[in-house]
């Protein structure tokens with residue numbers, strides 16, 4: 001029974017730590033440009049959402065807090081996650097991503113409309129390079145550097161982390177810079193961003209898979225198809241199966 005109690009206590013501690021992290025994220029005002037933008041968008045709204053009370057704050061990570069798979073996005077969309085308060089929720093990018101996660105068994109449903117829609121992730125957790133909606137979907141280098149602390153805390157809390165999927169070059173580079181600082185030196189040869197490229201980062205670090213970001217710019221032009229994104233998560237699942245219980249970054 002002691003083992004069961006220990007496991008339960010550890011789970012409760014982890015849930016508390018994730019809740020604390022979410023509270024810290026939601027209150028953050030470190031980046032004046034993004035604070036001004038996210039709040040202005042929330043006040044002015046898009047006509048189609050004029051009846052919504054926009055979230056208008058930083059968006060915390062979402063998913064299974066014991067996940068072996070971490071998905072890193074870029075930043076909340078102005079009228080998507082900045083409106084609904086959940087990563088990739090309420091816009092076309094989310095429809096695309098959650099469809100792929102559903103088809104590969106990581107999500108309980110393919111739709112993601114709002115925080116109360118019942119969506120659950122199993123085995124996957126979603127973070128981002130920046131937690132506030134940026135103008136033009138482009139956080140600055142300084143803003144991403146300021147926000148990195150939250151991604152680091154998520155990585156520390158995901159004790160069974162074994163695979164990372166970076167959505168888009170910016171998330172990929174941001175994650176690599178985090179690893180480089182933790183490791184004290186760059187990886188050589190340096191992993192290069194290419195869709196579906198997978199990298200074994202050595203025994204101490206999770207495997208890394210790159211993917212095009214499911215932005216409308218990519219999905220509407222056919223640069224990223226649903227089949228391509230689904231294949232990325234199928235690869236992630238296969239890698240999780242192959243690796244068994246692996247090391248975390250903590």
Ligand code: SF4
Pocket residue numbers: 025028029030031034035058130131132143146147148
């Ligand atoms: S982008 Fe990150 S660091 Fe900057 S205000 Fe938002 S939550 Fe804070």
